[in-house]
Amino acid sequence: MRYLTEADIEALEIGAAILGTGGGGNPYIGKLRTLQELRNGRSIRLISLDELNDDALVATVGGIGAPIVSIEKLEHGAEGVWAVQALEAHLGRKIDALAAAEIGGANSMMPMITAAQLGISVVDGDGMGRAFPEMQMTTFSIYGHRSVPAVLADERGNLVLFKHTTSEEWFEKLARATTVAMGGSSVGVEAPMPGRYVKRAAVPGTVSQAIALGHLVLAANRQHADPIPLICKQEGGVHLMDGKIVDLKRHLRGGFSVGEIALEGIQAFSGQRGSIVFQNEFLLLKQEGVVRVSVPDLVVLLDVDSGRAITTDVLRYGQRVAVLGLPCHPLLRTPEALKVVGPAAFQLHDVEFKPLRAA
Amino acid sequence: MRYLTEADIEALEIGAAILGTGGGGNPYIGKLRTLQELRNGRSIRLISLDELNDDALVATVGGIGAPIVSIEKLEHGAEGVWAVQALEAHLGRKIDALAAAEIGGANSMMPMITAAQLGISVVDGDGMGRAFPEMQMTTFSIYGHRSVPAVLADERGNLVLFKHTTSEEWFEKLARATTVAMGGSSVGVEAPMPGRYVKRAAVPGTVSQAIALGHLVLAANRQHADPIPLICKQEGGVHLMDGKIVDLKRHLRGGFSVGEIALEGIQAFSGQRGSIVFQNEFLLLKQEGVVRVSVPDLVVLLDVDSGRAITTDVLRYGQRVAVLGLPCHPLLRTPEALKVVGPAAFQLHDVEFKPLRAA
Numbered sequence A, B: 001m002r003y004l005t006e007a008d009i010e011a012l013e014i015g016a017a018i019l020g021t022g023g024g025g026n027p028y029i030g031k032l033r034t035l036q037e038l039r040n041g042r043s044i045r046l047i048s049l050d051e052l053n054d055d056a057l058v059a060t061v062g063g064i065g066a067p068i069v070s071i072e073k074l075e076h077g078a079e080g081v082w083a084v085q086a087l088e089a090h091l092g093r094k095i096d097a098l099a100a101a102e103i104g105g106a107n108s109m110m111p112m113i114t115a116a117q118l119g120i121s122v123v124d125g126d127g128m129g130r131a132f133p134e135m136q137m138t139t140f141s142i143y144g145h146r147s148v149p150a151v152l153a154d155e156r157g158n159l160v161l162f163k164h165t166t167s168e169e170w171f172e173k174l175a176r177a178t179t180v181a182m183g184g185s186s187v188g189v190e191a192p193m194p195g196r197y198v199k200r201a202a203v204p205g206t207v208s209q210a211i212a213l214g215h216l217v218l219a220a221n222r223q224h225a226d227p228i229p230l231i232c233k234q235e236g237g238v239h240l241m242d243g244k245i246v247d248l249k250r251h252l253r254g255g256f257s258v259g260e261i262a263l264e265g266i267q268a269f270s271g272q273r274g275s276i277v278f279q280n281e282f283l284l285l286k287q288e289g290v291v292r293v294s295v296p297d298l299v300v301l302l303d304v305d306s307g308r309a310i311t312t313d314v315l316r317y318g319q320r321v322a323v324l325g326l327p328c329h330p331l332l333r334t335p336e337a338l339k340v341v342g343p344a345a346f347q348l349h350d351v352e353f354k355p356l357r358a359a
Helices: A006-019 A027-039 A067-072 A079-091 A110-118 A168-181 A195-201 A206-222 A227-235 A335-341 B006-019 B027-039 B067-072 B079-091 B110-118 B168-181 B195-201 B206-222 B227-235 B335-341
Strands: A045-047 A057-065 A097-100 A121-126 A150-153 A159-164 A185-194 A238-253 A256-265 A273-279 A281-287 A290-294 A298-303 A320-326 B045-047 B057-065 B097-100 B121-126 B150-153 B159-164 B185-194 B238-253 B256-265 B273-279 B281-287 B290-294 B298-303 B320-326
Touching: A006 A027, A006 A206, A006 A298, A027 A110, A057 A079, A057 A110, A057 A168, A057 A195, A079 A110, A079 A150, A079 A159, A079 A185, A097 A110, A110 A121, A121 A206, A150 A168, A159 A168, A168 A185, A168 B168, A185 A195, A206 A227, A227 A238, A227 A298, A227 A320, A238 A273, A238 A281, A281 A298, A290 A298, B006 B027, B006 B206, B006 B298, B027 B110, B057 B079, B057 B110, B057 B168, B057 B195, B079 B110, B079 B150, B079 B159, B079 B185, B097 B110, B110 B121, B121 B206, B150 B168, B159 B168, B168 B185, B185 B195, B206 B227, B227 B238, B227 B298, B227 B320, B238 B273, B238 B281, B281 B298
Parallel strands: A045 A121, A057 A097, A097 A121, B045 B121, B057 B097, B097 B121
Antiparallel strands: A057 A185, A150 A159, A150 A185, A159 B159, A238 A256, A238 A320, A256 A273, A273 A281, A281 A290, A298 A320, B057 B185, B150 B159, B150 B185, B238 B256, B238 B320, B256 B273, B273 B281, B281 B290, B298 B320
16 A cells, blocks of 8 residues: 555556556646645545455446547546546445546546545556557456446536446447436546455556656656657667657547548658557557557557657657557456457457567 | 226327327336236226325426337336336335326337336326427426436346436436437336326326317217317317428437428318427418417327328328318416427427417
């Protein structure tokens, strides 16, 4: 158990953006809101999976919607609390701890803010170990727990409870339609589950992992060192390319930010070509037309100068990026998991998942 | 208090279709399902507003979605029961009686079926006295009661509870999006309210009214008499035109069946021209370019030969129709009501509502 500091939250912003693989929303606003909670005297208590009581009731919390919407559509700030309280009223009992549905991007901050406001703990683990665009794409759902009952809240105070859905896909479909009707973003509290299940199904230690990653980048920045080899070493990843964005297609489809970018190699990678497909998150990197990294492994884009992660909503023509491949957690590479978060789940039917290997 | 007979349900089909003004869904399938409940030994107990206990808890029930969808997308049959039970679980108490949200069309049958299955009463009154396309367009909502908490069910068993919405329009928007995601139709149970409010806000006696209207048409059919003057006399309405449909525009927009028809007068109305705008229901009749009837008054189309109501989903080129104008209930003509169900609420901004008068 540890209490997170302001420095940890600054680091979490950076690490969560890297693990977000371009999605999960920009954590900047969430960071400011989390820091505000700390400055208001609230505390963020992080507990490891080992410290979690078997009988504790844990729910996931996260923002839903295309990242690009959340830049201009501000939250009220209490959506998570409203949704937790509505779910508690429905269940007739208190929720003891919150976990991030996804550690990637803004959704890393959501449990911090809501747990601080409610005075409950945050679990050191999440349902993705990265970010994914759909709600059934959590290890909690993959390994058999239902996302419903779940509550969605918007900044006005609208509260919709999904009492029962006949499948995880139906929950995603109905919650997505509700989110689009709410204006493109909402906050969801889902999957109330016992601690003993969280211990088995969560991707473990991902809050600490993101914070450590952020501290490493910040230390490199202070020492004017290149963070990229350090990130690769810490995460067991590969620095695959430095490139310039020479083509960018991006549009909103059903609440998702989808598209493709083309890259032309620069510096040591001059003369090489790459392309990246995304749906909120980066899904697939091809080099010279050959698949190099695909979901569920992580395709990470960093600004080649600052080493900070680039999200799909701020991609622009001419941007110079470093492309990294990071291996996902083994919980995402099982046959059950690949059915839900492998290439075919993203309509990439001609791609077979091959675990990332060092070059 | 009376128990409805099979003959009453046959009559209700005809009368509810007339009051449906083209919308509310075709009551034919609902009638078959209601008759089946009676043949299975269940009973339908109709109580007047006077007989309703002040402290009874009453909810409305109705199908949501474009009528054209419900022809091919069959219901499971227990949606209403599932939704009532989910709402009861949320409220922590039993619902004592059901009312139609709208008496027009298929939604007249929904409380009959669900109340028979649950063994509770149906209230003789509804929220529209006709049919309207949106859920906030009930007298219950207009006179101050909220539609939420409400539950939507689909034929798979998906159950979505609208716990709180910041306005009636937000409920409509969120429930509509959910319905579209459910495939275009759903069953909703809404607005749990005390008997004393229902007595004040319901359009009174509309189940009996629809049944009486149906018996009148059936009796005229048996006697080879023209039902149209009889309907006009009983409802205080006007026979405005007989015409042939010479143009028909119809499309689905956001779950609604919207469009316009052009009519060329036939028989006694030869040489006249008319046009009718619809959004699930017929909203507006113009004759020679002049507004003759507009919402909330009823524009009713009957087959010129059979005298049966024509719904917007079966309109076709060349059809020969009788057009009637029927006055709506005074509860729909107050300034509060006209804000919600007057021409401007249907984007007919250049139309000022003038109560229908006999020619």
